[in-house]
Structures are given as structure tokens and as C-alpha cells.
């Protein structure tokens with residue numbers, strides 16, 4: 001008999017971790033690798049946030065908190081959603097979590113019975129289908145296409161709605177495509193009927209047109225958000241859910257059982273992020289945008305397909321079908337021959353096969369050098 005459950009054995013790994021581990025192995029051999037596979041900000045957490053964390057330690061805010069999170073942070077989250085999107089949510093709807101990942105797992109566990117379906121775009125963030133499968137539910141994919149800027153089409157979603165559909169998941173700006181879903185489409189998706197789970201973790205990292213929260217269009221929705229990306233706080237492990245009231249008590253019980261509460265120090269730091277870090281966010285965003293524009297120009301120059309400019313997050317998904325039908329092989333080839341780490345599209349779903357995800361969460365100097373190396377690699381392609 002097998003000692004490990006089928007569920008735990010079968011959950012797929014993040015392929016990007018295979019790339020990262022290989023890159024580390026090459027670095028140990030003395031090679032200098034440029035990292036364009038990374039999904040986390042290269043900036044340090046802004047000083048005002050770190051100071052709030054230090055102050056929390058000094059004030060002995062080092063205990064379990066209320067399982068929903070400290071009231072000051074829950075109130076600040078409500079104010080943030082009101083100021084930014086003009087939507088009214090109350091602290092009783094907010095559950096503070098140890099990152100967006102647990103928030104995602106918690107809402108899936110409260111929403112999906114075994115055999116239920118959740119509609120997800122393909123490509124998508126890998127955890128979405130993995131968590132659904134882990135719970136015995138079924139991800140149902142709606143393909144999105146490069147020519148369409150990887151926008152979800154409401155009429156395509158409609159075709160996939162069935163008796164077991166419990167929710168539609170949207171993620172705008174999106175990982176891995178950097179696509180920003182138009183307000184018109186969010187509204188149409190919200191009108192389809194099923195509950196919307198909206199992963200808004202990349203909100204704030206938008207260059208040009210403004211992003212919209214699903215809550216502007218419907219109350220039949222759960223928002224997932226977190227501090228990792230916008231505030232460069234990946235290691236603090238802080239996120240939250242905004243849910244309809246009937247979901248909150250069940251979510252709270254899941255939180256109590258699995259996690260007790262989010263970290264107290266991180267919560268005080270998160271409060272400072274919402275109240276004091278506006279200038280820091282603006283500075284980081286300006287830098288990301290400069291890198292984004294450079295990367296768009298250069299990848300096109302290198303012959304990679306990028307039909308529509310990505311407008312958010314810090315990723316772009318570029319078409320490399322003319323080079324290889326296996327994004328996995330191509331990514332490793334680029335890593336080994338050009339010393340540049342990139343993420344194979346296949347990590348994000350079947351429909352991203354033939355693409356690579358490039359991240360601009362790295363300095364402009366490194367991006368320039370990384371793309372120069374790829375250019376050289378392409379010059380020798382097939383040789």
C-alpha cells in the first residue's frame with residue numbers, strides 16, 4: 001500500500017521551480033544567470049512598511065490575532081476598496097489570511113463540493129486548477145488567445161456553464177499574460193449568473209487604463225487580494241478575502257482550524273502599506289512601466305509574437321512557436337545555452353504551450369543583458 005495519498009502525489013509541481021533549481025545549479029558552477037522567470041518584485045519592501053513591522057515587534061504585537069484579522073487592517077481594506085473603486089464593504093466581510101494562496105484555498109474549500117465545476121481561463125495561474133483538483137472538484141477551461149490580448153470572452157464562458165458550475169474565476173491583471181480585462185467584459189461575466197472569484201492580487205500594477213474590481217459590478221463575488229506584489233511583501237505572507245456575509249463564518253472556521261490567524265507582525269505592516277506606502281508604490285510602478293515598454297519593444301525586435309501589449313502585472317507571454325513546439329525544452333535550452341532563465345508556457349496550461357513567460361521584475365540592466373543573450377542564442381538557433 002502507498003503511504004502517500006494519491007491527492008498529494010498527483011498535485012503537479014510548479015515547472016518554474018524546475019527552471020529555478022536548474023538555474024541555481026548552474027550558478028553553483030560559477031555561471032551568471034539572468035532571472036526573467038521570477039514572479040516576485042525585485043524591490044525591497046518599502047521602509048515605512050518594515051518600520052511598522054519592527055514597531056509591532058517592539059510593542060509585543062507578537063501573539064495570535066482575531067481569526068478574521070486585526071480590525072484596524074480590516075477597516076483599512078474596506079476604506080481602500082471604497083476610495084479606489086467606490087464600493088462599500090464592511091470589515092465583517094473581510095478575512096485576513098497568510099497570503100493570497102491560503103485565501104484561494106479557503107474559498108475553494110468553502111465553495112466546491114467534489115464533482116463541482118469552476119470555470120478558469122487557459123492560460124491561468126497554475127494553482128487554480130491544482131487546488132480545484134485537490135478538492136475533488138473539476139476545473140473547466142475557457143481558452144483565451146494572443147490575438148485577442150488573452151481576454152476572456154463572456155460568450156465562450158457561457159457555453160461552459162452547466163448544472164455543476166459553482167463559480168467563474170477571473171484574474172486581471174493576469175499572471176501569466178499581463179492582460180487587463182476590460183470593465184465591459186467583467187460586467188458581462190458578472191451577469192452570467194455563477195459567483196465570480198476575482199483574484200485582484202496584481203491590482204495597482206496597471207500601466208495606462210485603470211483596473212476594475214468585480215465588486216463594482218456585482219455582490220455575488222469573492223475578492224482575493226494580497227500584499228505580495230504591489231507592496232513587494234512576498235515574504236511577509238499577507239493577503240485577504242472579501243466575501244458575501246454568508247461565507248464569512250465558514251471561512252473563519254476554516255481559518256481557525258488550518259491557520260488560526262495571519263501573522264500579527266505582518267498585519268501591522270500591511271496596515272502601514274495601505275496607509276503610508278503610496279509614494280513607494282508609485283515609484284516602483286514607474287520603474288516597472290519603463291521596463292515593460294523596453295521589453296515589449298525588444299521581444300518584438302527578436303521576432304517573438306506579442307500581438308497585444310500587456311498592460312498590467314509584471315509579465316508577458318510571448319509566442320515562440322516558430323522556434324519550438326515544446327516550451328519546456330526551449331526554456332531549458334535558453335537556460336543552458338544563453339544563461340537566461342524564463343518560464344515555459346506549459347506551466348500555465350495547455351493553451352500556453354508554444355509560449356514563454358518573461359517577467360520584468362528585474363532591473364532594466366539585467367533585462368537588457370538577458371535579452372541581448374537571447375538575441376545571441378537566436379542567432380545560433382539550429383546551429
Ligand SMILES: Cc1ncc(COP(=O)(O)O)c(C=O)c1O
Nearest residue numbers: 039099100101125175226228239
Ligand atoms: C495570480 C496569482 N494569485 C495568487 C498568487 C499568490 O500570492 P501570495 O500567496 O504571495 O499572496 C500569485 C503569486 O504568484 C499569483 O500570481
